[in-house]
Each structure stands twice: as structure tokens, then as C-alpha cells.
Amino acid sequence: MFKxxxxxxxxxxxxxxxxxxxxxxxxxxxxxxxxxxxxxxxKPVLSLALGDPTVFGNMDAPSFVTEALINVIQINPKANGYxxxxxxxxxxxxxxxxxxxxxxxxxxEQDVVITSGCSGALQMCIEVLCSPGDSILLPxxxxxxxxTIADSNHSTPIFYPLNPKREWEIDLEAVESLLKNSTSIxxxxxxxxxxxxxxxxxxxxxxxxxxxxxxxxxPIIADEIYEGMTFPGKNPFIxxxxxxxxxxxxxxxxxxxKRFCVPGWxxxxxxxxxxxxxxxxxxxxxxxxxxxxxxxxxxxxxxxPQILSADSSAWHASVNAHIQENAQxxxxxxxxxxxxxxxxxxxAMYMMVSxxxxxxx
Ligand SMILES: *Cc1c(COP(=O)(O)O)cnc(C)c1O
Numbered sequence: 392m393f394k395x396x397x398x399x400x401x402x403x404x405x406x407x408x409x410x411x412x413x414x415x416x417x418x419x420x421x422x423x424x425x426x427x428x429x430x431x432x433x434k435p436v437l438s439l440a441l442g443d444p445t446v447f448g449n450m451d452a453p454s455f456v457t458e459a460l461i462n463v464i465q466i467n468p469k470a471n472g473y474x475x476x477x478x479x480x481x482x483x484x485x486x487x488x489x490x491x492x493x494x495x496x497x498x499x500e501q502d503v504v505i506t507s508g509c510s511g512a513l514q515m516c517i518e519v520l521c522s523p524g525d526s527i528l529l530p531x532x533x534x535x536x537x538x539t540i541a542d543s544n545h546s547t548p549i550f551y552p553l554n555p556k557r558e559w560e561i562d563l564e565a566v567e568s569l570l571k572n573s574t575s576i577x578x579x580x581x582x583x584x585x586x587x588x589x590x591x592x593x594x595x596x597x598x599x600x601x602x603x604x605x606x607x608x609x610p611i612i613a614d615e616i617y618e619g620m621t622f623p624g625k626n627p628f629i630x631x632x633x634x635x636x637x638x639x640x641x642x643x644x645x646x647x648x649k650r651f652c653v654p655g656w657x658x659x660x661x662x663x664x665x666x667x668x669x670x671x672x673x674x675x676x677x678x679x680x681x682x683x684x685x686x687x688x689x690x691x692x693x694x695x696p697q698i699l700s701a702d703s704s705a706w707h708a709s710v711n712a713h714i715q716e717n718a719q720x721x722x723x724x725x726x727x728x729x730x731x732x733x734x735x736x737x738x739a740m741y742m743m744v745s746x747x748x749x750x751x752x
Contacts, residue, residue: 415543418535442586442740444652450713452652453706459697460656463690470693476681478505478660478692485696486660493619494630502663504677505686509616509646509659513580514540516612516642516661519676520578521546528569528579530561532743534586534614549576555734555745559590563599570607579609584617584628588743589718589736591626594634601635610640610673616659618645619707621738622715628738632664640665640673647691649740650707651698658687658695714740 423441430436444450463470477483483500490496506512513536521527523545529537531550541548551566553559561581570576581600584591592600604611613631621628632641646659663674686692718736725733725744732745 410545411543414545415539417539442649443654444649444740445654450652450710453703455701455703455706456647456651456653456694456698459694459701460690462697463693467693470690472689474505474686474689474692476685477678478503478681478686479689482692482695483660485699486662489699490630490662494633496630496633496662498662502674504661504663504681505692506646506659506661506681507684507687508654508657509614509644509648510536511657511684511687512644512646512659512661513537513612513614515677515680516644517541517546517578517580518544519642519673519680520610520612522577524575525577526573526575528566528576528609530580530582530585532587533580534582537580537614546577547575549573553585553588553590555588555743558737559585559588559734559743560592560596561600563603567603567607570603570609576609578612579604580612580614581631582614583631584615584620584738585741586617586739587741588734589739589741591621591628591737591739593626594629597629597631598634601631601641605636605638608639610642613641613643615643615645616649617739618650620650620711620714620740622711622718622736623708625737632662635664637664637666642673642677647695647698652710656688656691658691711738718742 419441438447445452480500482505483503486503487498487500490498504512504515506515517527517540521541521544524547526547526549527541528551529541529548530553532553533550538548549569551569552562554562566579583597600611611631615630618630619628630643632643635641641664643662643664644659645662647656648654648659661677663677665671665674721742722733722735725731730747730749732747734743734745736742
């Protein structure tokens with residue numbers, strides 16, 4: 392195990408690391424990867440874990456997903472080789488077909504860039520839009536990786552508030568005043584369904600977000616890794632791009648990590664919705680950036696057409712119902728604790744809890 396050095400500590404060594412390494416730090420991993428817990432031997436351990444459906448045994452990858460990969464390994468030796476830098480054409484075609492079939496999005500394989508996880512997609516989207524010194528709008532509360540990537544790129548995170556009283560909708564007045572007062576903002580990151588809020592935005596709210604982005608000509612990075620993970624009877628998931636008039640670029644990030652319970656497979660993607668008839672500069676930038684890493688594991692890319700074309704609707708419905716049941720149980724239990732007020736989620740795998748300090752005695 393390496394000793395963890397904090398930013399700007401050099402441990403007395405003559406060799407220094409780069410400023411990029413010094414400004415890159417993943418707060419979640421800094422805790423969970425080095426955590427050593429000694430459990431009370433007389434009690435069972437209840438892991439509250441992190442946003443990984445699989446590793447703590449809560450949900451397993453379904454057999455139609457694992458079998459697709461076994462199949463590739465057994466019969467497709469070409470899948471051991473390199474793919475084009477934006478990903479294999481068959482996998483990109485499978486992704487564009489999936490969004491067209493599920494949500495009516497007009498996409499072709501040319502609009503898809505395969506990345507190393509949705510994390511890789513987010514990194515490429517932030518880096519294609521923001522130069523060092525530029526700013527990016529990030530949600531608060533929000534997934535901590537956004538700030539990690541922005542810091543690593545020497546871009547400045549500017550946080551905009553989500554409103555817990557309105558099911559975590561974006562405070563659009565606050566966003567507008569940030570946009571009015573800064574010329575350095577080059578991208579607006581919107582996460583729907585949300586980690587950590589469990590919110591799912593209505594069509595009307597998403598439309599208002601798009602209007603604002605068009606007024607100030609700010610491209611949107613839509614983190615939609617929880618695509619389709621919404622509770623029965625609540626707001627359905629609507630891809631932001633499906634209602635965009637494409638007056639500003641919308642870069643949608645997704646992947647199979649959460650939806651198919653295989654976060655370790657590291658396959659994600661960017662869907663590029665760029666202004667028609669413009670120079671398509673963002674698309675070209677993404678293609679260039681994709682040349683750094685050459686996408687995701689090619690075995691998983693080769694398994695993707697089989698995974699995405701399987702009739703998985705019954706399995707997805709049962710997963711969503713299972714998460715909703717768990718959420719209802721946790722809501723009920725936490726509501727009975729004095730000082731805790733859980734905010735009901737509508738999707739994804741998270742719930743925020745508001746706390747009040749109670750002075751006893
Ligand atoms: C898990 C998660 C990701 C990262 O997905 P990977 O495909 O595992 O890299 C991105 N955004 C959010 C909001 C997440 O919760």
C-alpha cells in the first residue's frame with residue numbers, strides 16, 4: 392500500500408510530481424480504498440457501502456449480460472484486438488439503436504463515442520469544452536467526480552444549488568445569475584437521475600434548463616448514467632437531448648455500469664448532439680481526445696450488441712421495483728428517527744437525509 396501524500400506534500404523527495412497529479416484527488420476513493428475497519432465480532436456488519444450495485448452483493452449482473460461476454464471470449468477472437476479510437480462500429484451502432492428504440496432519439500453510430508466508463512465520458516466532455524482557467528457549472532449536491540475532473544484539468548468548478556423543497560430541481564435563477572456574471576463558464580453539467588439526490592426531472596424542468604442554456608449559449612453535459620432507473624408511478628426518465636432543439640451542443644454521458652450492474656466492466660459512452668450545419672467542432676475535439684486511451688475494453692464492446700438488444704424490460708422493471716421497495720423501507724425507518732428527515736427519491740440508488748441537531752436534556 393502506498394503512503395497517501397496530501398497535495399503539496401513531497402515527503403522530502405527530490406523528485407516531484409506534476410501539478411496535474413497534485414491537483415487530482417478522488418475523495419470517495421481516498422476513503423473507501425484505504426478504509427480499514429475492525430468490526431465488532433459480536434455483531435454482523437451492515438455495509439452502507441457506496442454507489443456500486445454489485446460488489447456488496449445487493450444486486451448481481453443478470454445472466455444475459457454475463458453470457459454475452461462469455462460468448463464473445465469463446466467465439467470471437469477478433470474481439471481481442473484494438474478497436475477504432477471512438478469504439479467498434481458494431482457497438483456504437485448498438486448504442487444508437489438502443490436510444491432510438493427506447494426514446495426515439497435520432498442518432499447514428501457517428502454520434503457515439505465509446506469511453507472507459509461513464510467517468511471517461513465525463514472527463515472527455517469536460518476536457519473538450521473547458522481549457523485550464525475556464526469554469527464549469529456543477530450541481531450541489533452532486534457527484535464528487537465532477538470536481539475531481541475539473542480540478543485535474545485546472546478548470547474552476549462553480550457550484551449551482553439544487554432545491555430540496557422542489558424535489559431537487561435546479562435553481563434556475565441562481566444558474567442565470569452565475570451565467571450573467573461570468574464569461575469564463577464554458578459548460579453546464581446536469582445530472583439526471585441524480586446521484587446523490589435520487590431525483591428525476593420532469594419534461595418541463597428539462598425544457599426550462601435547455602432554454603437557459605440556449606439564451607447564454609452554454610453547452611450542456613448531461614450525465615445520464617442512471618438512464619431508465621426510475622420508480623414506477625414517478626417521473627419517467629427523459630433524455631435531455633430528446634427535447635433539445637440542438638441550438639447548443641448537448642453531450643450525453645451514459646454507460647452500462649449501473650443499468651446492467653457491471654460497474655467494473657468500464658464501458659461508457661458519449662452521445663453527441665451538436666448544432667446542425669455548424670462546424671461540428673466539439674465532435675472533432677472528442678474524436679481527437681478519444682485517441683489518447685482508445686476507449687473501453689474491446690471484449691465488452693463486442694458483447695454490447697447482444698446485451699443492448701436483449702429483451703431486458705422485465706428484468707429492468709424488477710430491479711427498479713426492488714430499489715423502490717428498499718427506498719420505501721429506509722424512508723419509513725428514518726422518518727421514525729427524531730431529527731432525521733429523508734427526502735423521498737424518485738429513481739437512481741440514493742436518498743438524501745436532512746438532519747437537525749437535537750440538544751437533549
Ligand atoms: C457511477 C457514476 C458515474 C461513473 O460511471 P462509470 O461508468 O462507473 O465510470 C458517473 N456519474 C454518476 C452520477 C455516477 O453515479
